[in-house]
Amino acid sequence: QVQLVESGGGLVQAGGSLRLSCAASGVTFSRNVMAWFRQAPGKEREFVATISWSGGSTLYADSVKGRATISRDNAKNTVYLQMDSLKPEDTAVYYCAAKSGTPAITRVPERYDYWGQGTQVTVSS
Numbered sequence: 001q002v003q004l005v006e007s008g009g010g011l012v013q014a015g016g017s018l019r020l021s022c023a024a025s026g027v028t029f030s031r032n033v034m035a036w037f038r039q040a041p042g043k044e045r046e047f048v049a050t051i052s053w054s055g056g057s058t059l060y061a062d063s064v065k066g067r068a069t070i071s072r073d074n075a076k077n078t079v080y081l082q083m084d085s086l087k088p089e090d091t092a093v094y095y096c097a098a099k100s101g102t103p104a105i106t107r108v109p110e111r112y113d114y115w116g117q118g119t120q121v122t123v124s125s
Contacts, residue, residue, distance in 0.1 A: 008020040020096075
C-alpha cells in the first residue's frame with residue numbers, strides 16, 4: 001500500500017520560511033519522480049515543483065521560482081520543499097505526489113500516480 005505523508009505545514013508570517021516534508025512508503029522511492037502541488041480555497045490545484053529520480057533535475061512554477069527549493073533523500077524515502085520569503089498568496093494546502101514509470105519530470109498533475117493527504121500552509125500578512 002502506497003502512502004505519502006506530508007508534514008511541516010503551519011502558520012507563518014509573511015517573509016518567513018517553512019520546510020515541508022513528505023515521507024513515502026510502499027513504493028520504490030528512488031524510481032519515482034516526486035512533486036509538490038498546492039490548492040488554495042476556491043482555486044484549482046496548481047503545480048509548485050518537481051524533482052527527478054536522482055534529484056539532478058528540478059522544475060519550478062514561476063510563482064515560486066527563487067523562493068522554493070525541492071530536494072529529496074532517497075535513503076530516507078523523503079522529499080522536501082523549502083519555502084522562503086513566503087507571501088500571503090502562498091496560503092494553500094500543499095500536496096506531495098509521486099509518479100512511477102518513466103523518469104520524465106512533469107508539471108501535469110494527471111501524470112502523477114499517488115498523492116498525499118496534504119498539509120496546510122497559512123501565511124499571514
